[in-house]
Amino acid sequence: MQLNPKSPWDEPKIVQFLETSAFPIRLAFLDKANEPLICSLWYQYENGVLWCASHKNSFLVSRLKNNKKIGFEVSTNDYPYKGVRGKAEVELSMLNTESTLSTLIAKYLGSGNAQLSSWLLSRADDEYVIKITPKTVNSWDFSHRMKK
Template sequence: MKLSAKSAWDTPSILHFLNDVTIPIRIAVNKGDSPVICSLWYAFDAEAEAFMCVSHESSHLIELLKQNHRCAFEVAPNDPPYHGVRGQGRASLTRAGAGDALKALTERYLGDTNQELARWLLDRADQEYLIRLKPVWISSWDYGRRMESV
């Protein structure tokens, strides 16, 4: 994983951010002339240097990633001060481990809340794909100083 020279944060700071926040990753995949953007729950595996996401077999994203494994990504909160991580990577798809990843992501994002949604998602675990998104390059930005008054 190559860290951009323009990154506001070093690699340990990026890894800390990715492990601490529970906001979805936005993944962009080209479809013809235009990108398609999809938000997914993720966990970052620092040892594998890869994002782990899960998506249903009938999702448009899975269809697109089967045709084109190159994508861009961003993890950033919507509220100021604006900061986050973005980059480009390559996605691989597998059914192996998708159920375990879905369970871990459900616990990470829902915790003890919304058990009805958790049950619904986990009941479909055998219809999911595990997406491993391995960054080719990664960068961060942080407008905290210039937005201190916000």
Template sequence: MDPTGAWDRAETEAFLERETIPIRLSCRTKGDDLWMLSLWYRYRDGALWCATSAEADVVDYLSHDDRVAFEISTNEPPYKGVRGNGTASVDSDPDKDLLKTLLERYLGGTDSPLAKRLLSPDRDEVRIRIDPDRVYTWDFSHRMAGSVPERE
């Protein structure tokens, strides 16, 4: 990944590893319509990894067309983030290892009612690997300095 924009590779990777903002993922349906969804993600080894149910519509869509666009950006000013495009691949995660990692990352553990429901043995889970082709970063911190309250 060689990003263009505000950050170099190290800054981009630090943002992706630090932030727990869902990734907004865009793909095409089998009818060639655009589709957007939000998923939890983890950045590792140059790829973005997401987990979802094997029954999710996006799994069907990606089997038809593996090209995707994505954005991971802050929701509060000063705005900053990473966007790009690439290809996605889907494979089974029978032990739900990635889902467990994402539950730890986003919820702090696997003991919540949501985690227990997602980890149910009756639910089949898949991993989505997004390999970025183009990555662009932006950081409006300098531009917005003095315009928004400081956040801790």
């Protein structure tokens, strides 16, 4: 991953934020008319890669099959605003979907909402794992000017 030299955070701080953040990732991609769209997904960061999942019939998956380049952002929703954004390449796979879904469910639902967890896992055979490999990354942190 190439870090923007103007990034206020170094790579270890970016990795820590991505590993510990429970905010969804926002993916920017192009629709059929080459207009930008944004989609929020659950993600897991591991060893330089962001992992997500989406149903095989989702609009997102259909677009990612045609264009493997995306923009992404993981950021706080409340002030002080801070986060990580960048450009990445995507790989789609139908391997290890149940494991990926289980990891995402544990991160975002924990032991709560057993009904949703069961429903999501019941669809594992119809899910794609989305492997997002960041190419360029930048962070921002407005903490110094936005005191709580």
